[in-house]
Amino acid sequence: MKFKMDFVSSVTLDEKTRDKRISFILSKVKDGTILVTDGVLKADEEMDLIKETMRRVDDGFPGIEVCSLKKQTKGMQSVLEKVTDQKERFQNLIFGLTGREESKTSLRTGLTLIGPAKYIKKIKKNPNSFSVMTEV
């Protein structure tokens, strides 16, 4: 049996809103594609990805395996990241109140692998690397 791997640039994901980004990822993974993205989803976005995955679980799709390597930020960069997060969170709450579509958020610097759980049996993560065990 064959499986496909797609490598996706951050530009492709950056131009989508959160919902569309998650939908794009899951449609690929549910089709059996292992996706490697140039960038890391924010933690709350990744939680939304898990939530949406659960909605799509069925007999042939037990879910996903996901692993990311995020560039660690320190000092002022870390503070700025947190301020941006709070700003985006507040912005999206306001957008939710007014019924507007969520704003686009950029990915964090790093690397993410997302694949179908039926092929990826285990991901062993270390702080700066990870190994993927597949069974096809």
Place this chain on the structure above:
Amino acid sequence: MAFSNFFQWFLNIFGMKKEIRLGIYGSVNVGKTTLANRISKDWTGEEVGKVSQVPHETRFVQKKEKVLLKVNRKKIMINLLDMPGLATKIDYKTFLRYGFSKKAAKQRAKEATNGVIEAIKWLSNVDTVLAVMDATQDPLTQINITLLGNLEARNIPVIVVANKVDKKRADPDAIREAFPQYPVIEVSALKGKNMGGLYEAIAKHSRRAK
């Protein structure tokens, strides 16, 4: 929902609560319900839910309200929330190995997926979280990383609970090394080991009560 999120965000800025909603989160089978039962039994004499070796035994949020903790002359009223285990995959075939019929296994898987969704939704409504990890397992899982990242982004106080330290293979230091920025408390919920240490940590790190 959007309004309640906004209201919660507004309340969180001031960090004042009459009661603390203490969410117990973690992966599947790390001992969340055993811990919830231990906390609840210690302070109310009653258990919260059933414990099982079968994954996803807890498929609905289990609550124990008005649990009064008394720690170092400080009183904290908590609403204990035992969450379904977080997972990125749920395969109904897993349950077949535990003797479930195909129909029952599929039903359980369906309930388990709903449980994960429910647990994630509740993240907007908890004040403090006990992030439970099995000290015999590798802590660097994406679920743990995503959970802690989420709580940090939401500014929710978190205590990492290194559970199952009564087991020989337990390595709570691996959890400390993986997540050095969080308070890590070693416990055995099953044996009741170091529960006092956990209660002190809850009193110290929880969002302040009125």
